[in-house]
């Protein structure tokens with residue numbers, strides 16, 4: 255039997271949830287245009303759409319909210335956050351933003367020019383879209399093992415250094431205003447990046463004078479994977495590992511809604527004073543003054559506390575074991591998933607589970623819809639709905655190599671019995687997998703289409 259770790263907390267406040275009837279679920283999903291983003295939260299029993307902003311804050315974070323200083327400029331809350339950011343990440347300058355994509359937006363506004371290229375292991379959807387929206391080309395150069403769901407490589411989020419070098423040579427470093435890496439690799443299964451890879455990627459970018467930015471949404475989970483899996487790190491604390499990770503970079507953007515366990519917030523930090531001045535001006539134009547970045551003072555305080563809680567070793571041990579437990583339950587039923595399990599989520603291999611549904615009929619979306627119908631569970635497609643796009647040169651549709659459904663686990667929210675229920679529901683679906691049919695778009699916007707697209711069942 256898979257091991258479930260006792261939670262290193264107890265429950266003080268509860269939020270009721272309800273499983274609405276199968277008939278109500280059928281109506282709700284049809285009204286939502288078979289897009290789970292359009293479902294109402296009241297109609298959902300277990301919500302695994304995202305781990306972003308859905309975590310439960312601690313009593314320390316709630317009490318920090320009461321300390322919030324709502325001064326427009328120079329608030330105490332800003333300085334408390336500044337102290338935490340400097341302590342953990344060590345960059346010269348930082349800006350709070352209202353979430354990760356706001357940090358990406360202001361960075362892209364300053365660095366991305368039409369026709370330029372931005373390599374990464376794998377860009378997440380908002381980073382990808384922010385680069386495209388400025389006329390740049392996001393490029394994904396993760397190692398080949400990332401595309402083999404059964405491969406047990408311990409760091410499947412690693413960048414392929416040979417591919418990266420060849421890409422820089424081919425494109426010309428003058429056309430690459432920054433290089434990135436995402437830790438952990440959300441779009442590729444929540445897989446971690448090793449310290450050795452981060453170091454080598456930094457060295458390579460720097461040998462071409464390309465600034466190196468980390469997309470740090472899940473930096474604490476990545477640090478703990480390094481502790482567990484990379485030789486030489488077993489005796490280091492997550493914060494020490496995080497400090498080393500960031501010491502190789504020129505900056506980072508981050509959604510604090512993940513590992514800082516807050517419901518809203520983001521960060522941008524960097525060392526270059528000229529770039530800092532420009533991003534500050536962008537922030538003031540679009541988000542707010544530099545000492546609050548579109549957030550309330552109390553949000554900054556909750557983030558300052560959450561940054562440390564996300565790095566707590568007992569919490570991280572529980573967090574990664576919880577995901578591993580769910581993976582174990584699914585494995586026992588022969589349900590294909592990306593192995594080894596990631597930190598924040600399980601990624602079901604919908605392409606393998608529904609081989610009769612082609613890319614263009616969205617197997618991941620079909621599975622996500624069925625999970626709602628079966629158990630009131632909301633999950634997120636990470637496949638062709640999210641990532642297929644026309645090639646800018648040929649106009650031909652380029653499909654992602656994997657059709658996934660992500661079961662993102664909110665932090666400190668669901669218990670063992672919720673995960674057991676989820677595994678049982680999936681087991682029932684798998685028994686009738688061959689009867690499932692795909693979907694087609696009835697509406698799709700050009701960018702980030704998964705959020706607002708509507709579908710018809712085939």
Ligand SMILES: Cc1ncc(COP(=O)(O)O)c(C=O)c1O
Pocket residue numbers: 306353354355356378380381436440469471472508509510511519520
């Ligand atoms: C790796 C990664 N980068 C960036 C973002 C964007 O962050 P936000 O949703 O706070 O805008 C996300 C959100 O899911 C993410 O997972």
